[in-house]
Amino acid sequence: MLKIVIVIMMIAVLISLFTGLVFLIRDGGKTNRVVNSLAVRVGLSLALLALILVSLWHGDLSLNPTP
Known part of the structure; x- marks a missing residue:
């Protein structure tokens, strides 16, 4: 669950970059x-x-x- 949240936040940072x-x-x-x-991008990165x-x-x- 935690890894999914991390991936979603990384995708949000990329979306903010391209917007x-x-x-x-x-x-x-x-x-x-x-x-x-x-x-927004800096805030998301700091939160991540x-x-x-x-x-x-x-x-x-x-x-x-x-493993």
């Missing part, structure tokens, strides 16, 4: 939509990093699991 690119191409950087997309670190600290994830 920022679309806004940059369409608007030419004249509106704040590119900046808002960057803020915090989720991974907390799950490593609690033992829900392991760095090198044995």
Whole structure:
């Protein structure tokens, strides 16, 4: 379940990245939509990093699991 949440958050970061690119191409950087997309992407990335670190600290994830 945790790995699915991590993958979904990574996909959300990629979607935010490409929406920022679309806004940059369409608007030419004249509106704040590119900046808002960057803020969303940074927030999602920080939340993803915090989720991974907390799950490593609690033992829900392991760095090198044995098969």
